Amino acid sequence: MRREIPLAITIFVGFLLIFSVFFPPVEDLGENFSLFFDIIAVFAFFLGGGNLVRIHGKKLLKRKPDWAFSIVTLVGFFLMLAAGLFKIGNPGDISSNVTAEGSLFAIMYDNIFKPLGATMYALLAFFVASASYRAFRAKNREATILLSAAFVILLGSTPLGALLTSWMPDSLSILEIPNLAVWILSSPNLAGQRAIIIGIGLGVVSMSLRLILGVERSYLGDEGA
Amino acid sequence: MRYRPILLFLLILLCFTTALGQEPTDETEGPPDTVVVDSSLLPAPVTNLQARDTEDDNGHSVTLTWDVSTDDGSGRDDVYMYMIYRSMSPEGPFDSVGVAMKGATEHVNSSSKDRAQPDFMPDHTDYYYQVGAVTVGGLITRSDVAGPVQSYGQFFNMGRIPVFVFVVVFCALVVFFVASARKGADLYVRPLAGIEAVDDAIGRATEMGRPILYVLGLGTAEMVATIASFTILGRVAKRVAEYQTKLIVPCYESIVMAVAQEVVKSAYADAGRPDDYDEDSVFFVTSLQFAYVAAVNGIMLRELPATNVYMGKFFAESLLLAETGSIAGSIQIAGTDEIAQIPFFIVACDYTLIGEELYAASAYLGREPILLGSLKAQDLAKAAVVIIALAGLIATTFGWPGFAEALHVEN
CATH class of the missing domain: 2.60.40.10 (Immunoglobulins)
Structure with missing residues (x-):
């Protein structure tokens, strides 16, 4: 029964949601089921928080390697939780907005969390450079084509690209670097993307059918089939 | 008569207030x-x-x-x-x-x-x-x-008939090939390099004595990409249990964590090693994108996993994770259906499952005939889409709009 009941729910809800796409009288079901999921997800927050405290608490108590990081995690977790729950430093009473200006929660969010998040995001620029360096080495024919296309697009996005080929006559304007860059993005690139998108669509339908028909059951912790 | 000025005044006042209260000229x-238009x-x-x-x-x-x-x-x-x-x-x-x-x-x-x-x-x-x-x-x-x-509702959305026909045909194909597989038909499916590399990667981790890091992405549990990732996690966890390697699964979402725990636990049981399952191997990190990246990157640099597997929904963090993994010297296998992130994984990972290969991977990994049957149907549907696209191209080029109109989907 541990497997059969979730499977029966999956099959019932799956077919119901397929019908909701084609039969207008039940079209609102999709939205309603999303709401059910959101309600369940709220309770799962406790699950996540509990797991975090348990894992790091255990690490701390048993003095496992890097246990000092767990202190930072737990202090940050409980401090933020207390600031939000008890509205520490809020200008108004307990009914005021948790993110009100001047509250400890807002101060920590704006001055600690946001700069740290922005720092992580900013690393992307450096990683893009290092990944591009590795990807754009002309090791074989495919890599050389990739390198050439990337070079044209990079150059086409700069004023230099327009300047280099601005002398071309109107009849050859397609060969101007900015136009060439636009053509690469809007023709071969878009065609490739659409092919992948069609494949993804079919994959989603196939995967969904496997789930709805009960062929694929590993998400239930069952090897399936 | 002495009230005449007062009455006159009241009349003028009434006219004035009426004029002020008028709607825009209509x-x-x-x-x-009082307004002349x-x-x-x-x-x-x-x-x-x-x-x-x-x-x-x-x-x-x-x-x-x-x-x-x-x-x-x-x-x-x-x-x-x-x-x-x-x-x-x-x-x-x-x-x-x-x-x-x-x-x-x-x-x-x-x-x-x-x-x-x-x-x-x-x-x-x-x-x-x-x-x-x-x-x-x-x-x-x-x-x-x-x-x-009068407004009224319809029982069936006629504008979606082409989609309905396609879904019915596709369902029939899946059922047919699954039934054929059950009867023992030998089904050939295309090889997926990324999936074939999973076993080697787990073996490498075992030999090096280092863990395997499995990242389920930032998707929620109801997303198909995340569900596909669960099935791949199940197969990977089973191999990990057999090879007795350490598995690390940091989760971005609480529900995803709960499902992943169950999947890994069952995989260990299926491998005949339920006692080896470490309940701390699948854990919740945070539901904040860049905080999650910081935590996972930290794990990569401290634990130095031999293999990193990224399967599911990824966004801006894809390159941050994959480049850090590359710096840590890990073999990396990725798969996502987020089209904007695929190029990042291709340049930073050793193997990448592109788009629908993510969904095919679970069936391919298991090599179970019934799952391969659905994969066969998927390949056949892809061939049908290519043929229909070519037919549409020819029909439109030669000025036969009826073909495209017949396949047009309303709302």
Whole structure:
């Protein structure tokens, strides 16, 4: 029964949601089921928080390697939780907005969390450079084509690209670097993307059918089939 | 007679306050006494106003079509929007129920389906509509009244017949190939380099004595990509259990964590090593994108996993994770259906499952005939899509629009 009941729910809800796409009288079901999921997800927050405290608490108590990081995690977790729950430093009473200006929660969010998040995001620029360096080495024919296309697009996005080929006559304007860059993005690139998108669509339908028909059951912790 | 000045004063005051209380000039209601409007300044009304029930919906909606005012895009060209009015009687009063932009020739007047809402519009009730052409100066000319019209729901969405046919055919293909596989038919499926590398990667981790890091992405548990990732995690965890390697699964979402824990636990049980399952191997990190990246990158640099597997939904963090893994010297296998992130994984990882290969991977990993049957149907459907696309290309090139129209999907 541990497997059969979730499977029966999956099959019932799956077919119901397929019908909701084609039969207008039940079209609102999709939205309603999303709401059910959101309600369940709220309770799962406790699950996540509990797991975090348990894992790091255990690490701390048993003095496992890097246990000092767990202190930072737990202090940050409980401090933020207390600031939000008890509205520490809020200008108004307990009914005021948790993110009100001047509250400890807002101060920590704006001055600690946001700069740290922005720092992580900013690393992307450096990683893009290092990944591009590795990807754009002309090791074989495919890599050389990739390198050439990337070079044209990079150059086409700069004023230099327009300047280099601005002398071309109107009849050859397609060969101007900015136009060439636009053509690469809007023709071969878009065609490739659409092919992948069609494949993804079919994959989603196939995967969904496997789930709805009960062929694929590993998400239930069952090897399936 | 001595009250005559007072009466005169009151009369003037009444006229003045009446004039102040008037709505903006509107031809159908007649100009107010004190405002003189040159009728030549009023815009031409829209013509040929038609109202009909909106097709293929669940009711509570009426579609209006009209020919634009001759002062919209031509003539004085001073019309900048259209006001939509609705009434339950042809004589009015008409209430404003929406606006349409300049140049528009259609408006769908949809209402709430909830009786408690103020904009609820019951079905099977007569409604009358007018469309007012509005100039930049606020002058409005209303059209003739259209109606009566009633909204009502349809049982089947006829605009989606091509999709319905495709779903039925595809379901039939899946069922056919699964049945064939059950009977023992030998099904060939294309090889997936990324998936074939999983076993080698787990073996490498075992030899090096380092863990395997499995990242489920930032998707929630109801996303198909995340569900596909669960199935791959199950297969990977089973191999990990067999090889007795350490597995680390940091999770971005609580529900994902709960499901992943169950999947890994069951995989260990299936491998005959339930006691080896470490309940701390699958854990929750945070539901904040860059905080999650920081935590996972930290794990990569401290634990130095031999293999990193990224399967599921990824966004801006894809390159941050994959580049850090590359720096840590890990073999990396990735798969996502987020089209914008695929190039990042391709450049930073050793193997990448592109798009639908993510969904095929679970079936391919298991090598179970029934799952391979669905994969075969998927490949056949892809071939059918290619043939239909080519046929559409030829038909459109030679001026046969019927082919594309037959496959057109409404709303």
